[in-house]
Amino acid sequence: MAKEKEETPQVSRRSTRYSLSNSNTNNGIETEKLNESCKTTLDNLLFGQEPISLDDLLSCFPGRRVQILEVLRHLGPINSSMPPMFIYGSASTGKTSVVLQIFRHLNRPFVYVSCLTCYSPRILFESILNQLLLHKKNAANGYSSAKKCEKPSDFINLIREALINVIDRLNGNSGKMSTSKSKGVQVNGRMIYLIFDSFELVREWDKSSTILPFLFGLADNLKMPKVGMIFISNTSPNMYHSSTGYIDPVPVYFPEYTEEELRQIFMINQVNRKLYSSFLDIVLRPFCRVTRRVDELSTAISMLFKKYCEPLSDVGVVPNEEMKRKLFSHLQPHIAPSLNEIFRVASQSSLESEANQETRRKGSGRKSVSCGDFDEIDFHMSTSAKYLLISAFLASRNPATLDASFFDSTGGSDGRKRKRKSSEKTTGKKEAAEQELLMKGPGTFALERLLAIFQCITSVGEDLLDEEDEVDDGLRVGGGSNGLMSDVLLQLSSLCNGNFIVKGASCPLEGSTRYRSTVSEELALKVPKVMDDKEAIGKVIKIDTFVAIVEDLKLGLYSIYNQHMLEQVGGLFLVIL
Amino acid sequence: MGRENRSAEEALNLLRSRLCNPNFIFKPLSDSPDSNYSKLKFLVSSSITEACNNSLLLLGPRGSGKIAVLELVLSDLLLEYPDTLSVIKLNGLLHSDDNCAFKEIARQLCMENQLLFSKMASFDDNSQFMIAMLRECGLAHKTIIFVLDEFDLFAQGKQRLLYSLLDAMQSVTSQAVVIGVSCRLDADQLLEKRVRSRFSHRKLLFLPPSMEDLQRLMEHVLSLPVESSLPHDYTVEFNGKLKNILADERFKEIINTYLNSDSTVNCLLRFLFRAVSYMDLESGFLSLENFKTALSNIQRQPKQECIKDCSILELYILVSMKRLEVKEQNSYNFNSMMKEYKTIHDSFKTSDYYAKNVCLRAFEHLLKRELICFTDNRGYNQSIEFRAVKLLVSSVELHQGLKSYRSCPSILLKLMEH
Numbered sequence: 001m002a003k004e005k006e007e008t009p010q011v012s013r014r015s016t017r018y019s020l021s022n023s024n025t026n027n028g029i030e031t032e033k034l035n036e037s038c039k040t041t042l043d044n045l046l047f048g049q050e051p052i053s054l055d056d057l058l059s060c061f062p063g064r065r066v067q068i069l070e071v072l073r074h075l076g077p078i079n080s081s082m083p084p085m086f087i088y089g090s091a092s093t094g095k096t097s098v099v100l101q102i103f104r105h106l107n108r109p110f111v112y113v114s115c116l117t118c119y120s121p122r123i124l125f126e127s128i129l130n131q132l133l134l135h136k137k138n139a140a141n142g143y144s145s146a147k148k149c150e151k152p153s154d155f156i157n158l159i160r161e162a163l164i165n166v167i168d169r170l171n172g173n174s175g176k177m178s179t180s181k182s183k184g185v186q187v188n189g190r191m192i193y194l195i196f197d198s199f200e201l202v203r204e205w206d207k208s209s210t211i212l213p214f215l216f217g218l219a220d221n222l223k224m225p226k227v228g229m230i231f232i233s234n235t236s237p238n239m240y241h242s243s244t245g246y247i248d249p250v251p252v253y254f255p256e257y258t259e260e261e262l263r264q265i266f267m268i269n270q271v272n273r274k275l276y277s278s279f280l281d282i283v284l285r286p287f288c289r290v291t292r293r294v295d296e297l298s299t300a301i302s303m304l305f306k307k308y309c310e311p312l313s314d315v316g317v318v319p320n321e322e323m324k325r326k327l328f329s330h331l332q333p334h335i336a337p338s339l340n341e342i343f344r345v346a347s348q349s350s351l352e353s354e355a356n357q358e359t360r361r362k363g364s365g366r367k368s369v370s371c372g373d374f375d376e377i378d379f380h381m382s383t384s385a386k387y388l389l390i391s392a393f394l395a396s397r398n399p400a401t402l403d404a405s406f407f408d409s410t411g412g413s414d415g416r417k418r419k420r421k422s423s424e425k426t427t428g429k430k431e432a433a434e435q436e437l438l439m440k441g442p443g444t445f446a447l448e449r450l451l452a453i454f455q456c457i458t459s460v461g462e463d464l465l466d467e468e469d470e471v472d473d474g475l476r477v478g479g480g481s482n483g484l485m486s487d488v489l490l491q492l493s494s495l496c497n498g499n500f501i502v503k504g505a506s507c508p509l510e511g512s513t514r515y516r517s518t519v520s521e522e523l524a525l526k527v528p529k530v531m532d533d534k535e536a537i538g539k540v541i542k543i544d545t546f547v548a549i550v551e552d553l554k555l556g557l558y559s560i561y562n563q564h565m566l567e568q569v570g571g572l573f574l575v576i577l
Numbered sequence: 578m579g580r581e582n583r584s585a586e587e588a589l590n591l592l593r594s595r596l597c598n599p600n601f602i603f604k605p606l607s608d609s610p611d612s613n614y615s616k617l618k619f620l621v622s623s624s625i626t627e628a629c630n631n632s633l634l635l636l637g638p639r640g641s642g643k644i645a646v647l648e649l650v651l652s653d654l655l656l657e658y659p660d661t662l663s664v665i666k667l668n669g670l671l672h673s674d675d676n677c678a679f680k681e682i683a684r685q686l687c688m689e690n691q692l693l694f695s696k697m698a699s700f701d702d703n704s705q706f707m708i709a710m711l712r713e714c715g716l717a718h719k720t721i722i723f724v725l726d727e728f729d730l731f732a733q734g735k736q737r738l739l740y741s742l743l744d745a746m747q748s749v750t751s752q753a754v755v756i757g758v759s760c761r762l763d764a765d766q767l768l769e770k771r772v773r774s775r776f777s778h779r780k781l782l783f784l785p786p787s788m789e790d791l792q793r794l795m796e797h798v799l800s801l802p803v804e805s806s807l808p809h810d811y812t813v814e815f816n817g818k819l820k821n822i823l824a825d826e827r828f829k830e831i832i833n834t835y836l837n838s839d840s841t842v843n844c845l846l847r848f849l850f851r852a853v854s855y856m857d858l859e860s861g862f863l864s865l866e867n868f869k870t871a872l873s874n875i876q877r878q879p880k881q882e883c884i885k886d887c888s889i890l891e892l893y894i895l896v897s898m899k900r901l902e903v904k905e906q907n908s909y910n911f912n913s914m915m916k917e918y919k920t921i922h923d924s925f926k927t928s929d930y931y932a933k934n935v936c937l938r939a940f941e942h943l944l945k946r947e948l949i950c951f952t953d954n955r956g957y958n959q960s961i962e963f964r965a966v967k968l969l970v971s972s973v974e975l976h977q978g979l980k981s982y983r984s985c986p987s988i989l990l991k992l993m994e995h
Contacts, residue, residue: 070874073854073855074851074854076589076590076593076854077586077589077590079590080589080590080593080594081593081594081597081598082593082597082850083596083597083846083847083850088879089886090883090886090942090945090946091942091945151671151674151677152670152671153671153672153677153680153681156668156671157684210670210673210730213670214670214671217670220644221668225594225597225598234945234946235946235947236877236879236880236882236883237879238879239879239947244639244727244729244760244761245639245760246639247639247640247843248847250847250850250851250875251874251875251877252874253877253882255882255885255886256885256886258983288888288889289888289889289890289929290888290889290890290931290935290939291888291890291938291939291942292886292888293942296938339931339935340931340932340934340935341932341934341935442963516959518960
């Protein structure tokens with residue numbers, strides 16, 4: 001029983017995205033097998049699943065044949081030493097999966113550490129030692145490591161000791177094992193391999209200038225022919241800088257998949273291959289122009305495939321030419337919008353809304369589909385937070401000097417006219433300002449300014465409500481009353497936590513913290529839209545103010561607001577009128 | 578057939594283990610009397626026999642076999658003078674901190690002399706222990722050899738370790754040799770005055786071997802021993818074929834192109850290892866083809882590969898940034914790049930015009946690929962769109978990459994040529 005508990009995390013630890021998706025079905029059987037074969041603890045250093053044959057290995061990874069063979073050649077026959085190997089290639093090209101599956105195929109012992117999870121030297125060292133010493137963190141030992149080790153100088157002594165120990169046991173083991181060959185899984189060979197994944201992250205560490213050459217030179221330092229080192233990295237070896245250099249490990253390159261290889265990858269595990277291949281004919285080419293990363297493509301494509309199958313009553317059907325054409329014309333309007341959408345995971349609320357949107361969409365026809373569900377924010381926000389977000393956005397995007405003209409109803413128009421004249425005269429100046437805005441991004445503002453704008457906006461809201469004689473149903477945000485101020489500050493801090501507003505460095509003169517809104521124009525425009533009808537944007541921002549902003553847009557000061565957005569704003573404006 | 582295969586595998590294993598064993602490699606290079614091996618051995622053994630102190634530096638580029646030769650010398654001397662020699666090894670990467678270094682020295686001294694090492698001992702304790710041990714060993718006519726790998730790193734900071742080591746060697750009672758190993762040729766210039774004046778300034782320079790030496794080395798490493806468990810006729814045939822390859826002009830050309838960039842021994846070994854690992858186990862012999870593939874696989878062009886990995890959209894972004902640079906816009910960010918991208922689209926009506934967030938994602942990919950990077954670390958709290966960026970590929974590289982890209986839009990090539 002205890003062993004079972006030990007083994008199950010083992011499987012998950014060694015499984016990458018690839019093996020997780022693949023081994024779900026037969027996981028149960030395999031863990032059972034493992035428990036039977038788990039006689040010696042050295043097995044913990046193996047991959048932990050039934051070894052696969054070379055043919056299986058090659059067929060698992062379409063387009064990685066050359067790379068797999070190259071890595072296998074470098075690892076060489078059993079018990080043969082090797083210089084350090086450096087595997088590199090961009091994200092999602094199967095580096096980690098291939099290496100781990102190769103070790104499953106070879107069934108040789110290895111230690112796998114990822115510099116992503118082991119984010120500091122201490123954790124990295126202790127994780128390696130724990131694995132080598134076959135130490136498991138559990139409640140009994142208070143989840144502590146086998147050895148405390150922070151400095152490389154301690155680490156080298158400890159790891160040498162541990163490696164000698166393991167290699168001795170491997171030597172004894174293989175002698176013993178050869179007599180009783182009936183066991184299912186057994187350790188192959190007397191080499192032990194250290195695999196460092198996500199090695200590029202080490203460059204960001206505090207003491208990277210010494211840690212990096214140290215890890216690269218670990219093999220030289222240990223001088224143990226029975227230890228192999230494998231580095232897996234996103235970036236090529238020439239991106240590792242060091243003042244006095246180091247011995248380059250032997251590089252192995254994993255290129256990005258080509259379109260044809262991607263097709264083969266997506267065809268794996270498909271039930272209705274004919275249907276899926278006709279689907280890929282349409283979809284894969286346009287998507288490959290944007291990205292060739294398997295992880296991003298698979299999320300985007302799986303959503304589209306659902307769409308593709310919508311008209312079909314039976315998913316198992318083999319499509320003929322006519323049906324293909326029909327399905328194509330059904331899917332075509334969806335391709336372009338989904339290309340322009342970053343590949344996102346549907347959140348809970350949008351999943352829910354999808355159900356009720358379905359009915360609406362069918363009625364309204366094709367056109368609304370393209371923009372329908374992107375116009376809403378798919379998270380909840382309190383009303384005062386929304387007001388606050390808008391005021392932060394305004395404070396960040398507008399210079400403080402324009403505040404008076406925007407929010408003061410008396411002095412507003414004069415200021416604007418003057419401004420227009422000057423800007424018409426000097427187009428060069430305007431361009432410079434434009435350029436500056438592009439470069440500088442949203443500006444910072446003091447808390448006082450934010451609160452002032454907030455007050456302006458909300459008080460207008462109240463005024464309007466009074467004018468229109470609507471029932472003030474206990475407006476959520478008290479415009480003038482000081483009692484609610486603390487509530488607003490609370491909202492502000494939660495917006496800061498949500499990264500909508502960023503706390504910048506404090507101003508050297510005033511000493512107070514300055515804020516900056518990180519919200520994009522698109523989102524800022526969505527915020528008023530999703531407020532319910534009573535709080536439409538016209539009531540939020542005083543009409544005067546709004547005119548001022550739209551005027552400025554026309555002046556071209558905000559030419560980053562593209563034409564599309566201008567229309568949106570104008571449209572809203574008309575609605576209000 | 579099965580027997581053939583097995584002997585081929587055995588031969589492969591032998592070659593691989595040789596290539597990973599520096600002692601085997603440097604043995605034949607150290608025969609001649611004016612080799613570094615002989616000089617080093619003479620220096621160290623004379624200071625052992627004459628019971629005096631000495632210090633020297635081994636300098637040379639990485640991979641030129643400084644440590645390997647030193648190891649050879651030390652193992653020989655340990656055989657010659659088994660009882661009167663103890664070796665303390667330190668590495669600048671590990672022990673550049675003085676505290677750490679003294680602790681390690683104390684630990685190794687305790688190990689050598691079967692003493693109990695206390696982890697809790699302070700810096701002072703350890704340094705006094707070391708000096709006391711030096712005196713004791715001097716009285717017992719035992720020589721302690723300190724090997725300081727990555728010597729330049731010990732010269733950082735206050736150089737207390739170097740000072741106390743070299744200072745202890747000024748006394749007649751002690752008997753020690755300090756050997757510094759560094760790939761910085763100016764390592765002795767890094768020393769403080771008080772340390773430099775106590776240093777002997779003996780230097781041994783490790784130069785890359787000549788072409789003839791390398792030729793001899795390759796033959797020595799790759800040919801199979803006649804008297805071994807391998808079948809005799811297989812060995813003879815293997816060695817015969819190897820001779821043919823080594824004499825081949827094409828092979829010499831391959832080796833020359835490879836060694837043009839870096840001609841140290843270690844570099845050559847990596848290449849040979851790669852070639853040997855491509856050995857065909859069916860036939861069991863090395864071929865010229867093996868060396869060719871090894872050359873193409875070991876000499877990589879990472880930037881070109883990176884550009885080949887990019888998607889079309891990412892190429893558009895790179896070209897837009899290139900155009901901004903040509904316009905001498907001194908700093909630009911994602912937003913200005915988007916503007917350029919839009920003007921390209923407007924003037925050429927390309928089919929690849931994507932929304933801003935998609936481009937931003939592609940932009941992030943480029944950052945990850947390290948084809949572009951932020952110009953400064955300022956503005957961490959700014960969002961990515963607004964931070965200034967720069968290209969990490971030259972326009973020549975980019976142009977070359979685009980030309981070799983399989984289905985590069987012709988418009989991009991046209992834009993690059995202007």
